[in-house]
Amino acid sequence: MARSNKPIVWGPFAAGGTLTAFLTPALVALTLLAGLGHVPDVLAYERLHAIAAHWLGKVALITVIFLSLWSVAHRLRITLYDLGVRADRGVAVAVYSAAGLASIAAAVFLFRL
Numbered sequence: 127m128a129r130s131n132k133p134i135v136w137g138p139f140a141a142g143g144t145l146t147a148f149l150t151p152a153l154v155a156l157t158l159l160a161g162l163g164h165v166p167d168v169l170a171y172e173r174l175h176a177i178a179a180h181w182l183g184k185v186a187l188i189t190v191i192f193l194s195l196w197s198v199a200h201r202l203r204i205t206l207y208d209l210g211v212r213a214d215r216g217v218a219v220a221v222y223s224a225a226g227l228a229s230i231a232a233a234v235f236l237f238r239l
Contacts, residue, residue: 135200142197145190175239184236192229199225 156169167173177183199221206217 138193138196139200140197142193142195143201146194146197149190178236179239184233184239187236188229188233191232192225195225195228196222 159165160169178187203214203217203221207214211217
């Protein structure tokens with residue numbers, strides 16, 4: 127039986143999709159509250175900056191960003207295939223490379239804090 131690389135692709139996709147599904151509604155609600163001027167003291171700029179500046183906060187943020195971008199890239203790849211784009215290898219290289227480069231850009235930005 128031939129070995130498949132599908133678990134390598136599907137693992138981060140599932141993790142990213144699950145993580146995004148849980149975090150997105152919370153982020154929308156917090157953004158709405160902030161837009162209305164009701165920012166809890168816990169979410170003040172100074173506290174969030176301190177979290178992002180700590181090494182553990184950076185690792186957590188990079189992990190969330192990478193998994194979310196990987197999930198989007200995989201979903202886009204499958205959607206393009208369903209829409210009739212049959213150059214799957216080229217699409218896969220393009221979307222996963224974009225997710226990887228965006229993750230690296232986020233990591234560089236975070237490590238400059």
